[in-house]
Amino acid sequence: MNTFCNKCGKELEQDNKFCKFCGQSVEKSNPVETRQEIENKEQFIEKYIGEIFVTIGIGTFFYNILNFSYRTYGKGGLSPKLPGIPELEGIAYYYKNDVLIMIALGAILATIGILIIKNRQK
Numbered sequence: 001m002n003t004f005c006n007k008c009g010k011e012l013e014q015d016n017k018f019c020k021f022c023g024q025s026v027e028k029s030n031p032v033e034t035r036q037e038i039e040n041k042e043q044f045i046e047k048y049i050g051e052i053f054v055t056i057g058i059g060t061f062f063y064n065i066l067n068f069s070y071r072t073y074g075k076g077g078l079s080p081k082l083p084g085i086p087e088l089e090g091i092a093y094y095y096k097n098d099v100l101i102m103i104a105l106g107a108i109l110a111t112i113g114i115l116i117i118k119n120r121q122k
């Protein structure tokens with residue numbers, strides 16, 4: 001099995017205690033991520049951060065649209081259309097505003113994700 005320098009990433013000859021290219025000491029008992037592995041991880045996060053934003057944004061958007069419809073038109077729960085109970089109407093409006101905020105937040109998250117994906121493709 002070939003080993004590679006932790007610092008410069010060049011291939012090491014066996015039993016060398018120091019890298020002949022950059023002088024980095026070789027610690028075989030304590031394997032460290034190579035530069036290439038670290039770059040791969042960073043690229044993975046960079047690659048999918050846009051998709052993560054879009055997924056969470058769209059999920060939040062549609063979940064709260066369903067929620068909004070239920071609270072506004074459904075028979076159960078705290079509907080603002082319930083007659084004669086002002087306290088419940090107030091609570092219902094509070095929920096309604098929360099749901100509207102979450103719909104907007106979902107749309108913003110999805111938009112940010114799309115912008116990240118578009119920006120990446122340049």
Ligand SMILES: [Zn+2]
Pocket residue numbers: 005006007008009010019020021022023024
């Ligand atoms: Zn080196």
